[in-house]
Amino acid sequence: MASLSDAKDLLAKLVGFDTTSAKSNLDLITFVQDYLHRNGIASTLVPSADDRKASLYATIGDGEGGIGLSGHSDCVPVEGQTWTSDPFTLTERDGKLYGRGTCDMKGFIACVLASVPLFKARKLKEPIHIIISYDEEVGCAGVRPLLALLGENLPRPRVIIVGEPTSMQVIDGHKRIDVYLTTVTGKEAHSSLPAIGVNAISVAAKLVDEIDRVAAEIATTENDPHFEPPYSTVSVGMIEGGTAPNIVPKTCEIRWQIRGLPSADADAVPGKLAAFAEKSLLPQMRKVAPEASVEIESQTSVPAFSAAPQSDAVALAMALTGANRTSGVSYATEAGLFEKAGCPAVVCGPGDIAQAHAADEFVSIAQLEACLKFLGDLTEHLRA
Numbered sequence: 141m142a143s144l145s146d147a148k149d150l151l152a153k154l155v156g157f158d159t160t161s162a163k164s165n166l167d168l169i170t171f172v173q174d175y176l177h178r179n180g181i182a183s184t185l186v187p188s189a190d191d192r193k194a195s196l197y198a199t200i201g202d203g204e205g206g207i208g209l210s211g212h213s214d215c216v217p218v219e220g221q222t223w224t225s226d227p228f229t230l231t232e233r234d235g236k237l238y239g240r241g242t243c244d245m246k247g248f249i250a251c252v253l254a255s256v257p258l259f260k261a262r263k264l265k266e267p268i269h270i271i272i273s274y275d276e277e278v279g280c281a282g283v284r285p286l287l288a289l290l291g292e293n294l295p296r297p298r299v300i301i302v303g304e305p306t307s308m309q310v311i312d313g314h315k316r317i318d319v320y321l322t323t324v325t326g327k328e329a330h331s332s333l334p335a336i337g338v339n340a341i342s343v344a345a346k347l348v349d350e351i352d353r354v355a356a357e358i359a360t361t362e363n364d365p366h367f368e369p370p371y372s373t374v375s376v377g378m379i380e381g382g383t384a385p386n387i388v389p390k391t392c393e394i395r396w397q398i399r400g401l402p403s404a405d406a407d408a409v410p411g412k413l414a415a416f417a418e419k420s421l422l423p424q425m426r427k428v429a430p431e432a433s434v435e436i437e438s439q440t441s442v443p444a445f446s447a448a449p450q451s452d453a454v455a456l457a458m459a460l461t462g463a464n465r466t467s468g469v470s471y472a473t474e475a476g477l478f479e480k481a482g483c484p485a486v487v488c489g490p491g492d493i494a495q496a497h498a499a500d501e502f503v504s505i506a507q508l509e510a511c512l513k514f515l516g517d518l519t520e521h522l523r524a
């Protein structure tokens with residue numbers, strides 16, 4: 141297996157690039173491209189529409205199919221978090237490596253890059269593909285243009301390993317994410333005459349209440365013990381409305397989301413909310429303001445992931461980790477998109493999801509070592 145010190149050095153470099161999703165990831169991608177080039181490997185970049193970001197695809201070895209090792213380069217913001225040390229300087233304390241993205245998921249990328257000389261040194265039965273995306277943290281947007289090229293300009297891997305932090309457990313399913321914006325349009329009025337207005341915030345409050353009611357109903361009707369919690373969850377995340385205390389507000393926006401089980405009907409919840417608005421809210425609102433409305437708009441959708449029963453990807457990850465069981469998780473990854481694009485996927489990577497997105501994010505050295513061993517064993521597994 142590759143050396144831990146190489147993986148640590150690479151992780152220090154990767155953490156040094158502030159690749160918060162809102163920013164460019166091109167410095168990181170250029171670094172990776174140069175590193176691969178020094179190892180004699182060419183890479184293809186798939187730029188974003190505005191050219192500020194890019195995904196990277198590189199292949200080691202020859203032949204059809206192959207194993208794709210997939211990670212996202214972006215990370216979540218550090219704003220509002222209290223960190224013990226600089227989030228963009230890798231810092232070691234007590235067997236843990238601290239820094240933004242160490243766990244989610246630059247630790248995995250560092251292990252993959254550190255293993256490149258090893259991949260190169262062996263004659264492989266099938267190739268290894270390195271796939272690095274952007275904008276995963278904002279609806280898995282960045283990997284989608286790359287997926288469209290698989291089987292066309294880019295080789296389609298036989299199996300994809302998504303190295304999100306699972307503590308090296310084998311994950312064969314995850315929930316979907318659907319983000320909605322609900323906009324209430326009422327009618328403005330002087331607050332001394334509320335009866336001639338339609339208060340958009342008051343209507344929104346009733347919608348929030350209905351979202352919570354539907355969420356509670358789902359919690360008692362769905363039960364899939366493969367996931368924790370074992371049902372789809374629905375929650376309101378943001379609300380914004382009104383202009384002044386003495387004005388009946390005309391508009392109010394609610395942003396909410398569903399984390400749905402793979403088996404759940406994704407359209408059921410917005411359908412119920414629309415029916416509630418149509419029956420219980422709009423008739424009253426339109427008596428005062430015929431133009432009043434409640435719009436429910438889908439903003440982002442990340443598909444659920446559910447590996448096929450005889451998935452090659454799951455079998456490979458189980459063989460390499462020695463695991464005898466698989467689990468599902470409630471956070472979403474790019475695995476569902478890969479699976480939809482015809483690449484059997486599995487999620488397995490170093491670090492604990494509990495540290496992802498948190499202040500003082502870290503990956504333990506033991507987890508990096510486990511990942512390096514996994515990649516070393518993969519190399520042996522693929523040896524011609």
Ligand SMILES: [Zn+2]
Pocket residue numbers: 212244245276304305
């Ligand atoms: Zn992630």
